[in-house]
Amino acid sequence: MHDLEILYEDADIIVIYKPKGLATQSASFRTKDATDILRLHLREQAPQKEPYLGVIHRLDTPVDGKLVFAKNKQAAAALSTQMQNGAFTKIYEACVHGQMPAKEGSLDDYLLKEKKGNHSKVVAKGTPGAKHATLEYRLLAYDAGRDESHLEIHLGTGRHHQIRVQLANCGHPLVGDTKYGMDAPEELKLSATTLCFLHPRTKKQLRF
Structure with missing residues (x-):
């Protein structure tokens, strides 16, 4: 499978x-x-x-x-x-380059998916076709030797390549991201670790 x-x-x-x-x-x-x-x-x-x-x-x-x-x-x-x-919660974990400016923070941007290529970018508010994108992050650990931050990320919106674009834009691209960072090809350090939502029939809270 x-x-x-x-x-x-x-x-x-x-x-x-x-x-x-x-x-x-x-x-x-x-x-x-x-x-x-x-x-x-x-x-x-x-x-x-x-x-x-x-x-x-x-x-x-x-x-x-x-x-x-x-x-x-x-x-x-x-x-x-x-x-x-x-009402639908998505939590991710990621490793990014550099030390984040705070143990907790948020990013608020407008993203535009480009017509050619599988790529998005941060643009000014009011740009035609741009969509509002928000996320919150929490620092789980910082590796000074590798200069990498391990983050927990809560998405407020679900935009194309949102986590990758927003973190790269603020100067902390994901480890292994060749599209929005400068890394050599390696495994992208991003995982969707938790889902939380109401069951569509029973309305019971589910968490995976």
Whole structure:
């Protein structure tokens, strides 16, 4: 299963761990992604019908971590509403270059996804097409020898490459980020460690 792990499944949702190197949803039909693997899993459960799989959020291909998918339209709508109103919590851990200016802080920017290439950038407020992006960080540890900070990151919004773009813009690019940093190719130090949301049917608080 390409090291994809199903952490939880019921009639409404599937929560998985996605490994680094596997796309959540690829633009190429030649590239197997997490949605392909899960659809095959659902077809094996019920071969007589085409499965429904709602993509609620995504992780970049070089990022590992936890994702939730919906197994019906009602669950997809409920989870999407939580994403929009801030009831859906996503927590990440990352290693960045340099020492952060404070043990806790926040970043507030406007991001624009460029039309060509898989790339976003910080732009001025009011730029056509720009989207507001916020995150909060907490310093977990600082390695003086490597001059790297280990951070816990809470996303306030879910923008394209948001964590990578915002941290690079403030002078602390992620370790291993060749797109927004200056590193030689190596593993990107970013993981989606925690998901917290209300179950779309029972409304019970779930944390993974």
